[in-house]
Amino acid sequence: MKCVKTTLKGWKEIPEGCAITEPGSSVNFDVTAWRTSSPVIDQNKCTKCGMCFLYCPDSAIEIDEAGNYRVNLSYCKGCGICAKGCAPKAITMVKEGH
Amino acid sequence: MARRVGISGNYAVAYAVKMADVDMIAAYPITPQTTIVEKLSEFVANGELDASYMNVESEHSAMSACVGASLTGARVFTATSSQGLALMHEILFMASALRTPIVMANVNRALSAPLNIWNDHSDAMAQRDAGCIQLWVRSAQEAFDTTIEAFKIAEETRLPVMVNLDGFILSHMYEPVELADEDEVRKFIPSRPLENRVSTKKAHAVGVVGPPEYYYEMKYQAIDAIEKSRLKIKEIDKEFNSRFGKSYGEIEAYGMDGAEAALIVMGSIFGSAKEVANSLREEGKKVGVISLRLFRPFPIQEIRRAVEGIKAVGVVDRATAPGGVGNPLYNEIAAALYDMPERPAIQGFVAGLGGRDIRQDDFRLMYSATEKAAREGAGRCIYVGLRE
Amino acid sequence: MLEIRWHGRGGQGAVTAAEILATSVINEGKYAQAFAAFGPERRGAPVLAFTRISDKEILTRCQIYEPDIIVVLDKNLCTMEGVGDGLKDNGIVVLNTDQKAEDYLQVFGNAGKIAVVDATEIALRELGSPITNTAILGALVRATGVVGLETLEEVMRQKFKQYAEKNINAVRRAFEETVVFEAGGKK
Numbered sequence: 091m092k093c094v095k096t097t098l099k100g101w102k103e104i105p106e107g108c109a110i111t112e113p114g115s116s117v118n119f120d121v122t123a124w125r126t127s128s129p130v131i132d133q134n135k136c137t138k139c140g141m142c143f144l145y146c147p148d149s150a151i152e153i154d155e156a157g158n159y160r161v162n163l164s165y166c167k168g169c170g171i172c173a174k175g176c177a178p179k180a181i182t183m184v185k186e187g188h
Numbered sequence: 189m190a191r192r193v194g195i196s197g198n199y200a201v202a203y204a205v206k207m208a209d210v211d212m213i214a215a216y217p218i219t220p221q222t223t224i225v226e227k228l229s230e231f232v233a234n235g236e237l238d239a240s241y242m243n244v245e246s247e248h249s250a251m252s253a254c255v256g257a258s259l260t261g262a263r264v265f266t267a268t269s270s271q272g273l274a275l276m277h278e279i280l281f282m283a284s285a286l287r288t289p290i291v292m293a294n295v296n297r298a299l300s301a302p303l304n305i306w307n308d309h310s311d312a313m314a315q316r317d318a319g320c321i322q323l324w325v326r327s328a329q330e331a332f333d334t335t336i337e338a339f340k341i342a343e344e345t346r347l348p349v350m351v352n353l354d355g356f357i358l359s360h361m362y363e364p365v366e367l368a369d370e371d372e373v374r375k376f377i378p379s380r381p382l383e384n385r386v387s388t389k390k391a392h393a394v395g396v397v398g399p400p401e402y403y404y405e406m407k408y409q410a411i412d413a414i415e416k417s418r419l420k421i422k423e424i425d426k427e428f429n430s431r432f433g434k435s436y437g438e439i440e441a442y443g444m445d446g447a448e449a450a451l452i453v454m455g456s457i458f459g460s461a462k463e464v465a466n467s468l469r470e471e472g473k474k475v476g477v478i479s480l481r482l483f484r485p486f487p488i489q490e491i492r493r494a495v496e497g498i499k500a501v502g503v504v505d506r507a508t509a510p511g512g513v514g515n516p517l518y519n520e521i522a523a524a525l526y527d528m529p530e531r532p533a534i535q536g537f538v539a540g541l542g543g544r545d546i547r548q549d550d551f552r553l554m555y556s557a558t559e560k561a562a563r564e565g566a567g568r569c570i571y572v573g574l575r576e
Numbered sequence: 577m578l579e580i581r582w583h584g585r586g587g588q589g590a591v592t593a594a595e596i597l598a599t600s601v602i603n604e605g606k607y608a609q610a611f612a613a614f615g616p617e618r619r620g621a622p623v624l625a626f627t628r629i630s631d632k633e634i635l636t637r638c639q640i641y642e643p644d645i646i647v648v649l650d651k652n653l654c655t656m657e658g659v660g661d662g663l664k665d666n667g668i669v670v671l672n673t674d675q676k677a678e679d680y681l682q683v684f685g686n687a688g689k690i691a692v693v694d695a696t697e698i699a700l701r702e703l704g705s706p707i708t709n710t711a712i713l714g715a716l717v718r719a720t721g722v723v724g725l726e727t728l729e730e731v732m733r734q735k736f737k738q739y740a741e742k743n744i745n746a747v748r749r750a751f752e753e754t755v756v757f758e759a760g761g762k763k
Contacts (some may be wrong), residue, residue, distance in 0.1 A: 099405070101406075104405055108396060108406045110394075111392050192602065194598055194599035194610075356612070363634070457637065460635065546638065
């Protein structure tokens with residue numbers, strides 16, 4: 091078990107004007123440990139309607155070069171909204187082994 | 189070449205903004221500010237000023253649009269009064285914390301109710317803690333010069349600057365103004381890119397959530413910035429002087445040689461107060477007057493130096509802080525002088541609310557009450573000219 | 577220092593006249609202020625405007641309570657309370673009226689001079705509307721010599737543009753037709 095320690099920056103170190111100047115800094119936050127289950131997409135059932143992509147509150151659904159929908163597990167918190175919203179029932183929430 | 193013209197205080201501001209070559213103006217009309225943005229819209233419409241003029245549906249939107257435009261690095265201007273400034277209230281705090289160098293003219297007018305379009309200082313005083321630099325002018329000439337300085341102060345401190353001018357008494361009074369040469373003004377405030385601005389080329393998030401772990405630090409940056417602006421404001425005024433031959437300082441003290449009692453005032457009444465001080469001095473009275481040009485940051489050291497050896501000061505407020513210890517300017521002065529080894533007695537006055545003329549007799553009354561405070565100590569706040 | 581109080585009705589241009597005069601004086605290198613007893617004036621309501629003129633910088637910004645000169649743009653205002661208030665002894669009164677100056681001796685008992693001109697008639701003929709502010713400026717210049725006619729005309733050219741010539745004609749005619757009556761001042 092590793093304990094993650096966050097160092098808070100002082101007022102002189104943070105960018106001026108309540109800004110985040112580095113784009114995409116949310117990748118620095120690991121949210122994978124939040125999940126109890128993760129979505130698994132059955133590509134045979136998927137109609138590529140895109141509802142999971144729209145519903146996902148964390149933008150964890152991505153579209154690969156072949157046009158297939160994939161789950162980026164570094165963002166997925168396992169809420170299951172994608173599975174609920176999937177009309178052809180192509181997404182199943184599978185419990186993770188903790 | 190500089191040229192001498194007869195124009196109103198509002199037009200003086202509009203000419204300064206035009207010479208500052210702003211990129212964007214967003215405003216909503218409100219008396220007595222309207223003729224500033226009316227003139228500016230004319231400049232934009234006839235091609236004299238290459239700026240984007242944004243019509244908005246309220247002052248809340250005007251200030252919001254200015255914040256957005258300023259975050260892209262544009263030089264922006266807005267103007268308002270009274271209820272309009274009140275409607276900008278929440279955005280003013282954002283403008284300072286997001287460090288947007290917005291220049292705004294606030295043409296001072298009383299806050300309702302009762303509805304009143306005339307001058308007092310209640311609008312600006314209600315925005316005292318928003319983190320904006322507040323400058324107060326005393327003539328149309330100063331409105332012109334200060335607006336030009338304001339752009340430089342704003343951009344070098346990256347803080348919003350509010351230029352306050354008294355509604356009607358300055359905004360609509362025609363008087364002589366020497367307009368500086370436009371090229372000289374542009375040399376004084378050249379357009380230059382600001383760092384850390386939003387652009388389409390580089391992703392950059394502004395106005396993010398500041399959780400308890402960071403709000404404090406983010407807020408403190410703006411507090412530190414306005415503290416440090418004192419030095420910048422001095423430097424810029426000095427630089428203005430070397431280029432245009434005029435300097436205003438943080439405060440102006442008049443007739444303080446050997447004075448025992450002095451009034452402390454803000455805004456356009458300085459002239460009348462000086463005139464009455466002149467005649468009182470001819471009558472042998474030892475009186476002077478101090479006027480604040482800077483209210484935020486508050487010129488603590490300058491005020492202390494100015495009142496050294498004075499037996500009593502009379503603080504003239506054109507705004508009230510009901511239920512408070514004293515009124516806004518009184519409270520500031522009292523706090524600033526509190527730990528002086530030998531501080532003067534501090535007599536409070538309220539005068540000129542809602543456009544009530546402060547007449548020469550009113551000034552005489554205030555001077556003599558301050559002299560009395562020098563002898564007997566200060567009494568309760570005097571509401572000058574109030575009918576029983 | 578010279579202090580002038582203007583009495584007019586909303587729409588007659590008293591405030592504009594006060595401003596034109598101040599601008600002209602400033603253009604001659606002197607100091608001046610022009611301001612109004614500001615308010616949301618409706619058309620026809622009595623309005624007040626003020627001009628201060630001085631060779632030195634003007635410090636005061638109080639309103640004017642004891643004018644050296646009173647200008648009235650509408651003769652009916654003379655029947656109202658307060659028109660003559662505070663006039664300095666031997667002060668000057670400039671009136672738009674079709675009556676004789678002598679008729680106003682009671683209203684302005686301490687006036688040194690009363691200048692009269694039928695500015696309404698002049699305005700109607702020259703401008704086609706009863707806006708008497710420019711004509712009365714001609715009368716004021718005639719009665720007081722406070723500023724040069726040419727300076728005044730130049731300011732009007734800049735301010736009124738295509739309407740300037742008509743207004744300048746009104747000023748000139750009023751200047752010619754003004755009758756200055758030596759009222760004798762305070763007895």
